[in-house]
Amino acid sequence: MIQLRNVYKQFGDRLAVEDLTLTVPAGEIYGLLGHNGAGKSTAISMMLGQVWPTSGMVRVCGHEVTSHRSQALIKVGAIFEAPAFYDYLSGARNLQILSSYTARTPRGRIQEVVEWVGLAGRENSKVKTYSHGMRARLALAQALLPHPELLILDEPGSGLDPEGIHEMRQTILRLHQQLGLTILLSSHLLHEVEQLCTRIAVLNQGRMVFEGDLSATRQRVQWVRLKVSDFSTAVTTLREARLISDHRDGCLVALSEGASSHQLVNLLVHTGISVHEVAHEQHSLENFYLELMGGKRAKN
Amino acid sequence: MFWLHLRNELWKLFGKKRTYIGFGAFILAQNGMLLMFRFTRWQKNWERVLAGNGYLAQDYLSALTVALVMLIPQILLLMPLYTALVGGDLVAKEAEDGTLRMILSRPIARFRLLLVKWLAGIVFAGTLVLALGCTALGFARLWFPWRGMFVYSLWPEHIFNLLTPGHATQLYVCAHLLMTLNASAIVGLAFMFSCFNMKPAAATILALSFLFINVVLEHLPFFEPYQEWFLLYHFRVWLLIFADPIPWDRIMGSLLVLVAFNLTTFLAGTAAFQARDIKS
Numbered sequence: 204m205i206q207l208r209n210v211y212k213q214f215g216d217r218l219a220v221e222d223l224t225l226t227v228p229a230g231e232i233y234g235l236l237g238h239n240g241a242g243k244s245t246a247i248s249m250m251l252g253q254v255w256p257t258s259g260m261v262r263v264c265g266h267e268v269t270s271h272r273s274q275a276l277i278k279v280g281a282i283f284e285a286p287a288f289y290d291y292l293s294g295a296r297n298l299q300i301l302s303s304y305t306a307r308t309p310r311g312r313i314q315e316v317v318e319w320v321g322l323a324g325r326e327n328s329k330v331k332t333y334s335h336g337m338r339a340r341l342a343l344a345q346a347l348l349p350h351p352e353l354l355i356l357d358e359p360g361s362g363l364d365p366e367g368i369h370e371m372r373q374t375i376l377r378l379h380q381q382l383g384l385t386i387l388l389s390s391h392l393l394h395e396v397e398q399l400c401t402r403i404a405v406l407n408q409g410r411m412v413f414e415g416d417l418s419a420t421r422q423r424v425q426w427v428r429l430k431v432s433d434f435s436t437a438v439t440t441l442r443e444a445r446l447i448s449d450h451r452d453g454c455l456v457a458l459s460e461g462a463s464s465h466q467l468v469n470l471l472v473h474t475g476i477s478v479h480e481v482a483h484e485q486h487s488l489e490n491f492y493l494e495l496m497g498g499k500r501a502k503n
Numbered sequence: 504m505f506w507l508h509l510r511n512e513l514w515k516l517f518g519k520k521r522t523y524i525g526f527g528a529f530i531l532a533q534n535g536m537l538l539m540f541r542f543t544r545w546q547k548n549w550e551r552v553l554a555g556n557g558y559l560a561q562d563y564l565s566a567l568t569v570a571l572v573m574l575i576p577q578i579l580l581l582m583p584l585y586t587a588l589v590g591g592d593l594v595a596k597e598a599e600d601g602t603l604r605m606i607l608s609r610p611i612a613r614f615r616l617l618l619v620k621w622l623a624g625i626v627f628a629g630t631l632v633l634a635l636g637c638t639a640l641g642f643a644r645l646w647f648p649w650r651g652m653f654v655y656s657l658w659p660e661h662i663f664n665l666l667t668p669g670h671a672t673q674l675y676v677c678a679h680l681l682m683t684l685n686a687s688a689i690v691g692l693a694f695m696f697s698c699f700n701m702k703p704a705a706a707t708i709l710a711l712s713f714l715f716i717n718v719v720l721e722h723l724p725f726f727e728p729y730q731e732w733f734l735l736y737h738f739r740v741w742l743l744i745f746a747d748p749i750p751w752d753r754i755m756g757s758l759l760v761l762v763a764f765n766l767t768t769f770l771a772g773t774a775a776f777q778a779r780d781i782k783s
Contacts (some may be wrong), residue, residue: 214780244782251608254780273610281608287601291519300511304609304616307507345605355608 204229204353204385205250210259212245212409219245221409223259227387227402229352232379234400234417235389236492242409243389244284247357250387251281264353277305280346284358286338290331294322294341297330298348305349312348320344320374336367343374354378354386360395368395375399397488405495413495420491425458427467430480437476444470455484508615512623521592522627525585529635532581536573537642552655558665565650567671569643570636575656575742577635578682583714586686589627590693591707593620594772598781599703607781617698617773624694628686636679654745664747674744681741681754684761688734689714691768698772700779737761 205227212220220242227233235243248254249261252272261268266275288297295313302308317326320340325333333341339359346354356375360368372395378384390396396403397417405413413420431437434453441447441456446467449457458464464481471478484490516522540546549568550560594617597603606616652671654664666674693710697703714735720726721733730736737757743750 248780248782253604253607254782255778273612276608276610279608279610283601283604283608285601287605289515289518289602292514296514296518300514301605301609303504303507303511304606304611307504349609 204231204264205233205387206260206262207246207250208260208262210246210249210261211257212242212249212254213257219409220249220256223406223409223411225404225411225414227385229385230383231402232375232386232388232400234396234403235387235406236391236393236396236403237406238391238496240408241406243406244357245409246406247281247355247387247389250355251276251279278349278352279355280349280351280353281355282339282342282346282357282359284361286342286345288330288338288341291329293327294330294333294337294344295326297341298326298345301345302348308348316344316347319347335362336364336370339363339367339371347378352385354384355389356386357389358391359388360390360392368392372399393487393489393492403488405492407496417488420488426455426484426490427458427464428454428480428482428484429456429467429478430454431471432477432479436474437471440470440474440476441467446470505615505619508611508619509622512619513626516589516593516623516627522589525581525588525631526634528581528585529577529631530638532577533573533635533639533642536576537569537646540569540572541646549653549655553653556663558653561650563651563653563665564647565652565668566640566644566647567649567652567666567668567675568654569647570639571652571654571675571745573639573643574635577639578685578741582631582635582682582686583689583711586628586631586689587693587707587710587714590624590690591697591705591710592703593624593690593694593697594776595697595701595703595706598700604781613777614773617769617776621691621694621769621772624690625683625687628690629683632679632683632686636675636682640675652745656742660739660742660746662742662746664745666745678741678744681744681758684758684765685738685741688738688761688764688768691765691772695768695772695775698776698779731756734764737764 205225207223207225210220210223211218223242223246235246237243245254249256250263250268252268252275255269263275264278268275289300292300295317298313298317299308302313317323320343322337322340322344325337330338330341359375360371363371375386375388376399379386388396388399400417402416403413403420404411429437438447438450438456445459446462447456448459456467458467464483468478468481546564549564553560553563594603597606607613649668651668652666654662654666656662689710692713693706696709697706699706717733717735721730721735726733737760740754740757743754
């Protein structure tokens with residue numbers, strides 16, 4: 204659905220995106236991760252033909268964006284971090300205006316989408332009277348109006364309260380399941396991405412540092428929380444026995460390949476170190492992300 | 504689809520209060536000038552000029568005469584300000600507010616988007632001039648009768664003419680058509696600047712600065728032989744329509760210059776916008 208090949212984008216002296224190659228297959232919920240300034244929004248802007256790549260190829264829905272932008276975006280809906288509207292006009296008028304840039308939209312379709320996103324009854328109020336959550340729903344409505352096949356969401360949960368984030372998450376899942384949309388979700392809310400996405404790409408300083416299935420992030424190093432009488436002696440002992448490959452935070456150890464927590468406990472008890480607690484650390488995306496970023500920072 | 508886009512652009516433009524600042528300011532200024540003309544020595548001076556040339560003041564101190572008197576300073580001072588304000592907003596305000604990014608996530612060509620915005624700006628210019636002409640005439644009619652027109656101007660063009668009500672009305676309409684072209688040129692100039700990566704206020708200020716520099720240079724003795732190179736020289740054709748005889752060759756020449764200026768600013772703005780990156 205989306206293909207980027209060796210894409211570079213330079214703003215003055217700053218290289219915002221460097222040699223970015225990624226493919227978003229149809230039917231996926233694809234997460235684009237990275238901290239602020241990592242290049243996520245620039246990458247999305249290039250997919251939408253708002254920012255021109257310095258070099259490389261950007262294809263959306265089978266069309267090259269730089270040369271055939273209009274064809275590429277016909278079946279695309281997008282939502283940005285802070286959706287902007289004409290506050291002095293009604294929600295319905297905003298939808299009418301924004302959808303007209305894709306195609307003429309019948310009133311019935313606008314009403315249908317307004318009801319789908321839960322804005323029925325408020326569509327004729329001026330947007331300046333809308334709450335943040337209602338603006339988010341209006342943003343979703345405008346993205347859905349042209350019957351998209353691909354939805355690009357740039358930080359959609361930003362600024363929403365927990366209830367709003369939950370609602371947005373449920374809506375994204377509904378869109379994926381009921382309408383079969385391909386969704387590209389850019390976020391730095393790792394928990395969100397973990398719950399929604401099937402595949403992710405991680406950007407750091409404009410470069411892609413990981414691309415793969417979300418499950419792959421869980422198959423990496425297994426961390427064990429270890430509470431013992433003397434952590435540093437325990438680490439030395441376990442390293443000598445090659446049972447662990449790393450340690451951090453004064454209580455976490457990374458199991459070596461093939462090692463188990465059972466072996467850890469046995470060795471520590473035999474060495475006379477009291478073991479108070481052993482627990483497998485849940486390997487969340489957050490751990491993976493921090494590991495990845497930590498590793499990159501160390502390299503830099 | 505083109506008409507739908509244009510209609511939507513007009514909804515956006517005329518839906519915001521800011522667009523009407525110019526209309527409000529004009530109405531206030533017109534009434535202020537009307538009261539000044541009516542209750543100061545201004546009217547008496549005009550009666551004296553008419554009498555001194557052998558004409559009866561009551562035949563020519565009419566709604567049409569006073570409407571034109573009210574228009575001259577407003578066209579010179581207020582119109583550039585308000586048209587530049589709206590022109591500067593056309594693209595830059597949308598970029599600043601973030602709505603431009605929403606639009607450009609849609610499959611609309613940048614050229615078409617700018618074309619409808621530019622046309623909406625021209626519609627605004629026409630509406631402002633039309634409203635200006637109608638209200639000037641309307642307010643003047645409240646105080647003065649419908650009679651012949653006396654055109655007396657020493658600056659920016661020297662004109663002295665007396666017209667019958669019918670002929671004067673025709674010329675008054677013609678003058679407003681020419682003024683629409685002037686207003687469009689100012690909207691187009693501010694629009695061009697607003698296509699670059701800058702704040703709406705900066706676009707407005709740049710457009711006004713361009714006009715101001717034109718005025719200053721035009722009045723320097725050194726540039727007297729080069730008057731035709733200045734935009735404001737061509738802006739004055741609306742007043743020349745009241746001259747006797749009407750200098751059609753100069754009017755046509757200025758019209759061509761203004762049309763060319765309008766197209767140039769549009770194309771320059773479009774070229775800049777086409778190459779621009781639109782980021783949040």
